[in-house]
Amino acid sequence: MGRYTARRLLQFIPVLFGTLFLLHYLQTLSIQFGGDPIASLFGDRQPPEATLNAISRVFGLDDPCLDQRGNPCLGMFVDRLANYARGDFGIDFNRQPITDLIFRALPITLRLTLIAVAFECVLGIVAGVLAAIGKDRFIDNFVRISTVFIISVPLFVLGVLIQIGAGLYLKPWLEGLGAPEWFTAAFSILYQSEHPWASLVVPGMVLGALSLGFIARLTRTSLIEILRADYVRTARAKGLPGSRVVGVHALRNALIPVITYIGIDIGALMGGALVTEGIFNIPGVGGLVFGAVQRKETPVVIAVVTLLTLVFLVTSLLVDLLYAVLDPRIRYE
């Protein structure tokens, strides 16, 4: 285990710097080939050259290498890394530190992600187990067809359709039935800060829907494979009830790939949060990026995406280590 951890940590360092450099290099290429993002901010009414230069300097976009196409701007990269290491992610157009904005938005996104992960795990695993036990029967076909459908619907399409369904039809109907306000708040079309959990339920389910399909499929395949294993047959042969064989003996091993998937899924969830928070007007980290994109506030977009990439890389590392703890076979490869 120690050797595996050490090797994995050593691999992590080049990937970390490599990814940060890639992020940096593709950005400089965008600026070198697309033109100054600060100048394009003003459109037709360009301010004087001195003003533009001053603004560029504040946001760290004044390096002359940004005018040389193809130049990787290594000096700028090193400066940026040093700033990140000090916890300095720059400021937005209102001169607020971007880290402050993120910390304010983070709890909302964490709540949203928690709802999404809980939803996709519970429903996905239950659907997968039912499909695996009833292989080739109605329930199995039902789960297979509905997961293909869920996987095929892009997140933003699902989001806007659920939004009209819930906001236009379901909520007025529930209100007509006299449902309490905390309950109907769950079906409102936009986020309401006075209902910090209830109004995140529907967006959270939308966010979890895509992975729900993958988790159900993954649970099904891996459980079907394990139900054929010798030790499951032994458990049945010694007379254990079917629920114990499936629930304890088989499921414990069948869920190992599912747990890794949930870890890998963090990247997709962060991208999905951008879409969901944009649609439901949720002031979380994704909503921050969504708003910054609409206002063309590039420094905010760059800083938040860099931070989220760091989160993603660290989570992937932790999941890999957890995988080795859960499945001893992986350590001896």
Place this chain on the structure above:
Amino acid sequence: MSDPSAAAPTAPGQTPDSGRERSASLWADARRELVHNPVFVISTLMVLLIMSVAAFPTLFTNADPTFCQLAQAYEPPSDAHVFGTTVQGCDMYAHVIYGARPSIIIAVFVTAATTAIGVLTGLFAGYYGGFTDTIISRVTDVFLGLPFLLGAVVFLALLPDQNIWTVGIVLVALSWTSFTRITRGSVIAVKSQDYVEAARALGASSPSIIRRHILPNSLAPIIVLATLNLGLFVSAEATLTFLGVGLQIPDISWGITVSEGQLIAVGGGLPHLLIFPCAAVILTVMSFILMGDALRDALDPKGR
């Protein structure tokens, strides 16, 4: 089998399997299974329909999608406008039809480019191994470290103007690695087969081994991934456009129609603004994904 003219690509020496029960070729087997699979037949017909809509939109509508009258904005479906009108007062049906083209162009371009890059790098990494493999694999690791949607948003947001090609290039830059991984894996599996050893012992050179043996035999997973990815790239284009970093307003795209209809549809009780463009996106993505799934089931001998 009713079509003996379409011989299986990897078995040029064999006679087509018109009368025989069993065939040695994976492709002939897969073909027989696919023509009897209703899901594959229906999804292929859907894909052909969507492709022809994208290529010849004028065959499907006489209305001009750029003819818009604000006085007629967001009318519900009627005889004159079967799908109603958009937020800008254009014909919704014409917008749904013309919206297919940019999505399909981007999906086909990105799939072709990522397949070419991914297959080449995957072949090198898998066939030559060693140092080449280490370099290519570390580079793919670095690219996979970047969350797909976030990466695409940040680069497109930095560009002052976006069009089909900028969206396409960013998608290519962020998604070629999946092809590299899958090609590398199947090349490594094929490389250790006896027939490759035999070819080498007979004095075949590396390029000819790659061309005659490695590539045809590791093609199946690449074709499956390409089909699935066509659907995912349609979805990615629509998502990026919806977020405001993809195609921009004078262009016609399903993502734009959905994003401009979003708040008005909910606030004003006008669901047709969303239902028709959303249905177009869902049908397109689902056709490609169902086709890819059916191909995978047919081409994966372990699944039989």
